Amino acid sequence: MNRPGRYWRLGRPALVVVLALVTVGIPLWLVLATSAKPQGEAVRPNLDPPGDWQPGANYADAFSEGEMLRGFVNSLLVIVPSVVLVLCLGAAAAWVFARRRGRLVAAAYAVCISGLLLPPAIITIVLQLRQLGLAGTRPGMIAVYTAMYLSTAIFFMTGFIRSIPFELEEAARVDGARPLRVFLRIILPLLRPVIATATIMVMLYAWSDIFYAFFVLGGGDAATLPINLYQVASAQLYLNNWHLVFAYVVLMSLPMIAVFVIAQRRIVSGITSGAVK
Incomplete structure (x- = not known):
């Protein structure tokens, strides 16, 4: 097998994982992280992790x-x-x-x-x-x-x-x-x-x-x-x-x-x- 084909065979799984993280992982993290933030941190949704985790209160409300x-x-x-x-x-x-x-x-x-x-x-x-x-x-x-x-x-x-x-x-x-x-x-x-x-x-x-x-x-x-x-x-x-x-x-x-x-x-x-x- 030539080198380009070998590199593609080895790099294809990594490429799939990266695409999945970009298309699915980032939006999923945005939803989960925002749902666990207090109101002050969630005013402008972003990818930052919650400084104060409060998922229980948010889900109950x-x-x-x-x-x-x-x-x-x-x-x-x-x-x-x-x-x-x-x-x-x-x-x-x-x-x-x-x-x-x-x-x-x-x-x-x-x-x-x-x-x-x-x-x-x-x-x-x-x-x-x-x-x-x-x-x-x-x-x-x-x-x-x-x-x-x-x-x-x-x-x-x-x-x-x-x-x-x-x-x-x-x-x-x-x-x-x-x-x-x-x-x-x-x-x-x-x-x-x-x-x-x-x-x-x-x-x-x-x-x-x-x-x-x-x-x-x-x-x-x-x-x-x-x-x-x-x-x-x-x-x-x-x-x-x-x-x-x-x-x-x-x-x-x-x-x-x-x-x-x-x-x-x-x-x-x-x-x-x-x-x-």
């Missing part, structure tokens, strides 16, 4: 002033039904798209996965929800999230189902199983890797969403965690309480960080299974 418990419950009341609907509708539609042939089916599949490329029109969404009486309600937010992430679920599940031998379904039908029984007993159990991936991806996206939640839900009693964060940041901006804002960011991120760390292998395996196979 952010938890109480930001109404995190209510926001956490509201987020779950929106995200959990959205995930269930995405999985149920996505799996059923993907089974049809994977097993049926024809121009009409291909056109329907193209329309369903077009959501991967076409961004939702927020103005149209809000107007439609108002006409249906769902604006500012949890069912309206659930409908928006379901429609937004259904394309992703259909795309990955369709690719995975096409890799499942059709003989398994034929054998079940020979034994007298109806389509619903075939779907529940054969297809769904085999879809576990992709279902786990879709669940985690929808949860990660919806948990941190503020754009659509702001226009659909607004504030009030149904406000989710990102909306509460926006309200806290807007209120504390004039008080220079950046230590509370960053403390709220840390607390809000902990559940999804834990989910991602625990299930990162399932995310990778589900994506490769649905996209490659």
